[in-house]
Amino acid sequence: MPNPIHLSRPKRTPPKSMDEGEKSQSEIFTAQFENLDHVREFVGQAARSSGLNDAAVYAVQLAVDEAFSNIIEHAYNGECEEKIECTCQIMASGLVITLRDCGKPFDPTAIPDPDLDVELENRDIGGLGLYFIRNLMDEVSFSFALEADSGKQCNVLRMIKRG
Amino acid sequence: MEIATTQYKHCDMVKPNGRVDSSTAPQLAKALDEITDAGRFKIILDLEQVDFMSSAGLRVLISTQKTCKRYNRGEVALAAVPKRIHDALDLAGFIPLFKFFDNALDAVGAM
Numbered sequence: 626m627p628n629p630i631h632l633s634r635p636k637r638t639p640p641k642s643m644d645e646g647e648k649s650q651s652e653i654f655t656a657q658f659e660n661l662d663h664v665r666e667f668v669g670q671a672a673r674s675s676g677l678n679d680a681a682v683y684a685v686q687l688a689v690d691e692a693f694s695n696i697i698e699h700a701y702n703g704e705c706e707e708k709i710e711c712t713c714q715i716m717a718s719g720l721v722i723t724l725r726d727c728g729k730p731f732d733p734t735a736i737p738d739p740d741l742d743v744e745l746e747n748r749d750i751g752g753l754g755l756y757f758i759r760n761l762m763d764e765v766s767f768s769f770a771l772e773a774d775s776g777k778q779c780n781v782l783r784m785i786k787r788g
Numbered sequence: 789m790e791i792a793t794t795q796y797k798h799c800d801m802v803k804p805n806g807r808v809d810s811s812t813a814p815q816l817a818k819a820l821d822e823i824t825d826a827g828r829f830k831i832i833l834d835l836e837q838v839d840f841m842s843s844a845g846l847r848v849l850i851s852t853q854k855t856c857k858r859y860n861r862g863e864v865a866l867a868a869v870p871k872r873i874h875d876a877l878d879l880a881g882f883i884p885l886f887k888f889f890d891n892a893l894d895a896v897g898a899m
Contacts, residue, residue, distance in 0.1 A: 658811035665840070683840075683872050690842045694810040741881030745857060748850055753843035753880055760879055 648674065648715040656697045656707045656726070664693050664711055668722055671713035675720040677788050685720065685786050688761040691754040692724050692782055700728025700780060719763065719787035725770070727779040733767045763787050791819045799830035799899040801892060805837040808845035816845065820852045820864075829855070829862025830899045834892040836868035846880055853885060863887065867895040 652667055654660045665686040672682040693709060701707050712723040739752040759765050764785040772779050789812040790805040800823045804816055823831055831852065835841075849864065856862040865887040869877070877883055889895035 658809070661809050661811055662807070680872070686840070687842060687876065690809055690840075694842065694844065697810070739880075745850075745854060745885050748854075748885070753846060757843055757876070757879065 649712060650714075651710060651712040653708050653710045654693075655705075656701045656709055656728075657704045658694065658697065661690055661693060665690055667711060668713055671715065671722075672720055672786070675715040675788070677720065677786060681786060681788060684761040685722065688758045688784060688786075689722060689724070691757045692784070695754050696724065696726045696728065696780070700726045700731060702729070719785045722784045722786070724782045724784075725779055727772055727775070727777045730769065730778060731767060731780045731782075758784065761786075789815055791815060793819055793823070795828075796896055796899075799832055799896060800828055801832045801834055801896065803834040803837060803892070807840040808838055808848075809840065809842045810844040813842075813844035813848050817848045817851070820848065824852065824855050831856060831862070831864045832867055832889075832892060832895040832899065833864055834867045834895075835870060835873060836892070838870065838873060841873045841876060843880070846877065846882065850882065850885070865889060865895050865899065867892040 650667075650671060654664055668689045669682055669686050672685040677685065689711070693711075696709050697704055707726070707728060710725040712725075714721040714723075733755065736752060736755050738756055739749055743749075762784040764783075766783045768781045768783070770779050770781050771777070789807065792803040792805070794801040794803075802816075802819055802823070806812070808816055820831065833849070849866075853864045856864050867889040868891050869888060877886075887898075889898065
């Protein structure tokens with residue numbers, strides 16, 4: 626049996642329409658689940674513009690849905706009139722999506738991965754959202770930022786998806 | 789989100805249409821709860837018309853499966869699952885927890 630031929634991967638070049646730091650869009654949504662459609666559409670069009678394929682676009686939409694839902698549930702303790710800002714930036718390195726909220730400070734290290742090997746009866750229902758975000762996106766980071774006007778501490782979630 | 793429910797002799801079929809997320813998952817939960825509250829525990833969830841499902845939807849699936857499988861009285865089977873949703877189920881480790889059918893008719897026949 627002959628050895629399989631290992632072809633070297635072609636060097637990835639960014640789509641011609643992208644420039645580093647260009648194409649940044651921001652939108653502010655209120656913390657309501659009915660806005661999930663709008664947020665998904667907003668990031669979906671940025672994802673398509675950045676040249677991501679269908680599967681990657683879906684992954685971005687799902688990750689953002691999970692993050693947005695988590696912010697409503699945990700940062701704001703439920704639906705309310707508070708704001709969540711979503712920014713999409715198309716960089717040469719990939720699509721960068723940032724979600725920002727000024728709710729309860731979020732500590733991602735406090736959330737364990739769900740146990741996937743446990744049988745049905747003992748499967749925990751929570752913890753899936755963050756797990757999805759981490760697995761669907763290439764880079765995920767959490768940080769804090771101080772809001773200039775109010776002095777409030779805000780959560781900043783930054784996610785990157787590469788084609 | 790529209791949800792069509794059909795009662796067969798040996799099972800019930802639930803067919804949601806559209807996106808199952810934190811906004812619409814409660815409707816799906818309600819439709820499934822109505823069936824189990826009525827003492828019926830063999831349910832086919834036809835996902836052919838679902839184009840998006842987040843972990844909110846997966847939680848409803850697992851919660852209902854727990855209820856149906858308790859005391860060996862029944863189960864939830866999934867039919868016509870779109871690839872992206874199947875991938876999400878896989879990511880969540882849910883594949884071993886459900887029976888899968890290519891279409892709703894096959895599922896009804898097997899229940």
